[in-house]
Structure formats: C-alpha cells, structure tokens
Amino acid sequence: MNMKEVGQLPEFHDLVKRRWTVALVLTALTFITYYGFILVLGYSKATVAQKIGEVTTLGIPVAIAVIIISFFLTLFYVIWANNTYDRLAAEIVNKMKKD
Amino acid sequence: MQTVLGQPTPVAIGFFIFFVMITLGITYYAAKKTKTASEYYTAARSITGFQNGLALSGDYMSAASFLGISGMVALSGYDGMIYATGWLVGWPVLLFLIAEPLRNIGKYTFADVLAYRLEQKPIRIASAVGGLLTLILYSIAQMVGAGTLVKLLFGLNYEVAVLVVGIVMLAYVLFGGMIATTWVQIIKAVLLLGGVTVLAILALSQFNFSPGQLYASVVADYGQKALEPGGLIKNPLDAISLGLALMFGLLGLPHILMRFYTVPDAKEARKSIVYATGFIGYFYIIIPIVGFAASVLVGRDIIKGIDKGGNMAAPLLAEMLGGTPFLGFICAVAFATILAVMAGLTLAGASTLSHDIYVSVIKKGKADEKEQMKVAKFATVIFASIAILLGIMFKGQNVAFMVGLAFAVAASANFPTILLTIVWKKLSTSGAVASILTGAISAIVLIYLSPTIQIDILKNEAAIFPLKNPAIVSMTLSFLVAIIVSYLTPDKISEEKYEEGKVRTYLAVGSE
Numbered sequence: 001m002n003m004k005e006v007g008q009l010p011e012f013h014d015l016v017k018r019r020w021t022v023a024l025v026l027t028a029l030t031f032i033t034y035y036g037f038i039l040v041l042g043y044s045k046a047t048v049a050q051k052i053g054e055v056t057t058l059g060i061p062v063a064i065a066v067i068i069i070s071f072f073l074t075l076f077y078v079i080w081a082n083n084t085y086d087r088l089a090a091e092i093v094n095k096m097k098k099d
Numbered sequence: 100m101q102t103v104l105g106q107p108t109p110v111a112i113g114f115f116i117f118f119v120m121i122t123l124g125i126t127y128y129a130a131k132k133t134k135t136a137s138e139y140y141t142a143a144r145s146i147t148g149f150q151n152g153l154a155l156s157g158d159y160m161s162a163a164s165f166l167g168i169s170g171m172v173a174l175s176g177y178d179g180m181i182y183a184t185g186w187l188v189g190w191p192v193l194l195f196l197i198a199e200p201l202r203n204i205g206k207y208t209f210a211d212v213l214a215y216r217l218e219q220k221p222i223r224i225a226s227a228v229g230g231l232l233t234l235i236l237y238s239i240a241q242m243v244g245a246g247t248l249v250k251l252l253f254g255l256n257y258e259v260a261v262l263v264v265g266i267v268m269l270a271y272v273l274f275g276g277m278i279a280t281t282w283v284q285i286i287k288a289v290l291l292l293g294g295v296t297v298l299a300i301l302a303l304s305q306f307n308f309s310p311g312q313l314y315a316s317v318v319a320d321y322g323q324k325a326l327e328p329g330g331l332i333k334n335p336l337d338a339i340s341l342g343l344a345l346m347f348g349l350l351g352l353p354h355i356l357m358r359f360y361t362v363p364d365a366k367e368a369r370k371s372i373v374y375a376t377g378f379i380g381y382f383y384i385i386i387p388i389v390g391f392a393a394s395v396l397v398g399r400d401i402i403k404g405i406d407k408g409g410n411m412a413a414p415l416l417a418e419m420l421g422g423t424p425f426l427g428f429i430c431a432v433a434f435a436t437i438l439a440v441m442a443g444l445t446l447a448g449a450s451t452l453s454h455d456i457y458v459s460v461i462k463k464g465k466a467d468e469k470e471q472m473k474v475a476k477f478a479t480v481i482f483a484s485i486a487i488l489l490g491i492m493f494k495g496q497n498v499a500f501m502v503g504l505a506f507a508v509a510a511s512a513n514f515p516t517i518l519l520t521i522v523w524k525k526l527s528t529s530g531a532v533a534s535i536l537t538g539a540i541s542a543i544v545l546i547y548l549s550p551t552i553q554i555d556i557l558k559n560e561a562a563i564f565p566l567k568n569p570a571i572v573s574m575t576l577s578f579l580v581a582i583i584v585s586y587l588t589p590d591k592i593s594e595e596k597y598e599e600g601k602v603r604t605y606l607a608v609g610s611e
Contacts, residue, residue: 003599003602003603003608003609004598004599006602006606006608007598007599007601007602012601012602012605012606015605016601016605019605020522023195023196024195026191026195027191027192027195027196030188030191030192030195033188034184034185034188034342034346035339035342037184038181038332038335038338038339038342039335039339041181041328041332041335041338042332042334042335042338042339043335045327045328045332048327048328049323049326049327049328053311053314054311054315055311055314055315055317055318055323055326056310056311056314056326057177057323057326057327059177059180059181059326059327059328060177060180060314060326063177063180063181063183063184064384066184066187066188067183067184067187067380067383067384068380068384070187070188070190070191070376070380071191071373071376071377071380073191074190074191074194074372074373074376075373077191077194077195077369078194078369078370078372078373081199081366081369082366082369086366089605089606089607092606093606093608096608
C-alpha cells in the first residue's frame with residue numbers, strides 16, 4: 001500500500017477526525033478557563049476580590065487553579081494520545097506494511 | 100536594610116564562574132559529539148522527553164519571568180499573579196494544535212514544515228523574516244536586561260556585561276551546538292526551580308508556613324487592595340489581546356519550536372510538553388509567594404529604591420533570608436538564566452540564516468555536511484554579534500515592551516501560517532507569504548501607534564490605536580489575508596503535497 005492509498009483508508013480519516021475532536025475540545029476548555037478568568041476580571045472585579053478567608057481573596061486560588069487545570073489538560077491529552085492514538089496509528093501502519 | 104547588591108561580591112562571582120566552568124566543560128564534551136548538521140541543530144534527536152521538558156522550561160523561563168513577575172507581585176500584588184497565568188496557558192494549546200504535526204514533518208526549523216508543501220524560495224524567505232524579527236526583538240530585551248541586571252547584581256559595567264553574556268553564549272552554541280545548548284538549559288532550569296523553591300520555603304518559614312499568615316501580613320502593610328485585581332486589567336479587550344499574544348506567541352517562537360526536533364519522535368515531543376507545563380506551572384505558582392514575602396519582609400519602598408521596576412525584589416529577599424551567600428547564588432542563577440535563553444535564541448537565529456536561507460534558498464538544498472556545518476557556525480557568529488551590538492545600542496532604553504512585541508509578531512506572523520499549513524488544504528504559497536508579512540508589519544505598526552509606545556515611551560497625550568498589545572487585530576488580519584489570498588491564488592501543488600503529507604503528519608511515516 002502506498003502513502004496515497006493509506007491516506008484514503010476510512011480508518012485513517014477516522015483517526016485524523018478523532019485527533020482533532022479531542023484537540024479542539026481540550027483547546028476550547030483551555031480557552032474557557034483562561035479567557036473566562038480574564039473576562040470575569042474585566043467585567044466583575046468584585047467577584048474575584050471577594051474574601052474567602054480572613055483576608056485571602058477568591059482570585060488567589062482561582063489564578064492557581066487556571067495553572068493547575070492547564071497542566072491537567074495537557075496530561076489528559078498525553079495519556080489519551082499514548083494509549084488510544086498511538087494504538088490506532090500503529091494498527092494502520094501495520095496494515096500498510098502487510099499489504 | 101543594608102544590601103551588597105551592586106557591588107561585586109566574591110560569592111556571586113564564585114557561583115557564576117563555577118556555573119560557567121561546568122557548562123563550558125559540557126560544551127567541550129558536546130563539541131566532540133557535534134560533527135554533522137543534524138547534531139549541531141538537533142543533538143542528533145537524542146534528547147529524551149523528560150530532558151527536553153526541562154530544556155523547554157529553561158528556554159522559556161527568562162529573567163523577565165523570574166525577576167519581573169516576582170517584582171510585579173511585590174509592587175502591585177495580585178496583578179502579578181494574573182500576569183503569570185498568561186505565560187503558562189500557551190503550553191496546552193501548543194500541544195493540542197501544532198507540536199506533533201510540526202515534529203513529524205519538520206527537520207531542523209519550523210520553516211521546514213511550511214516548505215514541505217509550499218514553494219521553497221518565497222516561503223523560506225518570508226518565514227525567515229517573521230522568525231528573525233521575533234528572535235531579534237526577544238534578544239534585544241534579553242541583552243538589555245542582561246546588561247542592566249548584571250550591573251545591578253555584580254556592579255559590572257553595562258557594556259562589559261553584555262559582552263560577557265555574548266561571548267559565553269557564543270562559546271556554548273558555536274562549539275557545542277544543540278547538545279551544549281540543551282544541557283545549559285537543563286542545568287539552568289534545575290538551578291532556577293531549586294533556587295526559587297528554597298527562597299519560597301525560607302520566606303514561608305517566616306510566616307509559620309502558612310500562606311494565610313503571609314497574606315494577612317501583606318494586607319496589614321498595604322491594605323486589602325494588594326490581594327485584589329488592580330490596574331493591569333482596565334479594559335477587557337486589552338487584556339484579551341495581551342492574552343492572545345502570550346498564548347499564541349508561544350506557538351510562533353522559533354527557539355521553542357526548534358526544540359521539538361531534538362527528541363526522537365512525536366511521542367517524546369508530547370511528553371516533553373507535559374513536563375515543561377508542570378515545571379513552568381509550578382514556577383508560576385510559587386513565584387508569587389516570593390513576591391508577596393518580599394513586599395512584607397523587604398518592603399516596597401526599599402525594592403523601588405534599588406530598581407523602579409521591582410526587578411530586585413527576589414535578590415533582596417534572598418539576601419535578607421540567606422545572607423550574602425544566598426544572594427550570590429540567586430544572582431548567579433539570574434545570570435545563568437539569561438545565558439541559557441540567549442543560547443537558545445542564537446541557535447534558532449543561526450539555523451534560520453544558515454539552513455533556511457543559505458542552504459535551502461541560495462544553494463537550493465545542495466550543500467554537503469561540511470559546508471552546512473561551516474555555514475551554521477558562521478551564521479552563529481553573525482547572529483551573536485548582532486545581538487551584542489543591539490544590546491549595546493539599546494543601552495538605557497525602555498525595552499520592556501519588546502518582549503510583548505516579540506510575542507505579538509510571533510503570534511501574528513509565524514503562528515497563523517504554521518497552523519494553516521497543518522490543517523488547511525487550500526493554503527497557497529502567496530497566501531502564506533502575504534499572511535506572514537501582514538502579521539509582522541501590522542504588529543509592528545500597531546504597537547508603534549499604541550499607548551505602549553505613544554504614551555509610555557514618547558510621552559504623548561494620546562495614542563491612535565487604543566490597545567496596548569495589537570495581537571487581537573494583527574493576528575486576525577494575518578488569518579484573513581492568508582484565507583483571502585489563498586482563495587484568489589489556488590495552488591495545486593500545495594494541495595497535492597498536503598494530501599501526501601497527511602500520512603506523515605499523523606502516522607509519522609517517513610519522518611526524520
């Protein structure tokens with residue numbers, strides 16, 4: 001099987017589609033997390049400035065959460081890619097070598 | 100408080116010389132293993148995901164993030180934390196959108212990915228314009244920062260400081276190529292993360308290891324305002340534009356993208372981003388502790404008295420908590436930070452000049468190993484000399500905006516074409532070239548017309564363009580131009596190659 005034929009396999013189309021679905025959903029989540037944070041800061045400073053402890057404001061854990069969520073989104077993608085994506089890609093490559 | 104900052108202390112110089120000796124030792128070892136162009140640019144793809152994660156962190160965490168963000172938190176409180184989040188959120192997006200396709204199609208530089216399907220000559224030249232512009236703006240900010248910092252930290256003369264940085268980084272890159280650069284970045288990342296961790300622990304020990312107590316002291320000294328959002332976000336659109344520049348600028352930084360070619364495959368490339376996100380995220384979470392503690396323990400007035408921008412907050416805190424030896428160590432770490440970032444920038448600049456322009460355009464890809472190496476080394480000397488010269492020329496100028504501009508150019512000139520070449524079949528050579536030039540020119544023109552230059556630097560009353568960072572406009576323009584021009588100039592070859600390249604993009608068949 002040559003490169004062109006592989007590119008036309010339904011499995012290949014499916015793989016590309018799945019990759020981008022996962023990537024775009026995760027990108028959207030990153031956007032919601034970060035730009036959501038910025039928009040709240042822009043439109044309602046009082047929300048972020050409210051106290052959750054004696055002096056600690058809600059903004060402090062939220063800023064830390066933006067960083068931690070970003071990290072877990074990358075971690076999630078890598079776990080998905082290492083297990084699902086690489087396995088599906090390897091199946092197509094094996095098929096290509098066999099024929 | 101009494102400080103020895105600004106005087107050459109033997110401890111600081113000792114630590115710095117020790118760092119330079121170790122890294123030059125590694126460079127000597129690396130030089131013996133660097134004989135081919137692939138070894139020079141990519142360390143023969145021998146770096147592991149974990150090592151590359153550390154090196155990416157070392158490449159990205161500049162002195163501006165270490166000293167600048169801790170200083171911003173010390174002087175303006177919570178605003179510094181908001182700023183810090185913006186520097187991290189590009190990493191997940193880099194992974195989701197471009198890192199693996201980039202790794203699978205490219206060879207040495209991001210321009211390889213564009214040239215895979217677009218016409219060599221025009222696209223290599225256009226991407227070199229965008230790439231070099233980004234690298235040079237970033238270098239100016241680093242070099243001027245280096246000169247000013249080293250003057251403050253060690254009491255060395257500005258020009259001498261710029262020369263020392265320039266010559267040491269040239270030695271790393273020229274003799275040790277990517278292997279030496281990678282190890283300098285790894286060592287620097289470990290030193291920086293370790294140093295800031297010790298500093299944060301020492302600082303928290305003054306508050307019974309309770310962040311709550313630290314915040315209470317901040318409020319007692321500077322009022323509740325210090326923990327609330329302040330003047331950073333006045334206008335949401337401005338904040339989003341800056342956020343876009345920081346996020347997508349990362350996806351267009353040539354020296355960061357180049358690092359994905361140092362690992363053997365896409366799997367290691369993706370792993371390296373998780374490690375990098377973890378290290379950099381950790382750094383941005385603990386750096387505000389250092390800033391807040393400095394504002395309480397050292398005091399805003401003393402910090403401002405030494406440097407108006409607050410850059411000396413972390414070193415002053417180190418001196419207070421750990422005496423001259425710890426100050427010396429932190430100063431040496433700050434210096435090492437600049438060296439490592441400059442080495443990365445220089446190698447990326449050299450690869451653009453030699454691989455993209457000389458070998459691919461002038462020699463049309465027909466250059467043997469020996470010639471490629473010779474040109475790479477020559478280009479390294481050229482780029483380093485330009486960086487040193489610009490560093491000296493911009494002495495005393497306010498260059499803080501240049502990092503913002505470098506990110507805006509990267510986000511507007513480099514990123515749109517990189518993304519479109521991966522995902523959009525119809526991208527044509529003319530569309531890509533027009534997009535790169537539009538992004539670069541509009542980012543520069545708009546920042547010139549913005550309050551950043553008109554009000555902050557030229558001291559004019561008002562600015563024609565309202566936003567401080569132009570990315571939201573210049574990046575959108577760049578995408579629009581790419582799409583419109585591509586529809587006007589259909590490019591059959593590009594479409595065919597896109598289909599062919601898909602198997603390589605997603606299955607890594609035929610990747611180098």
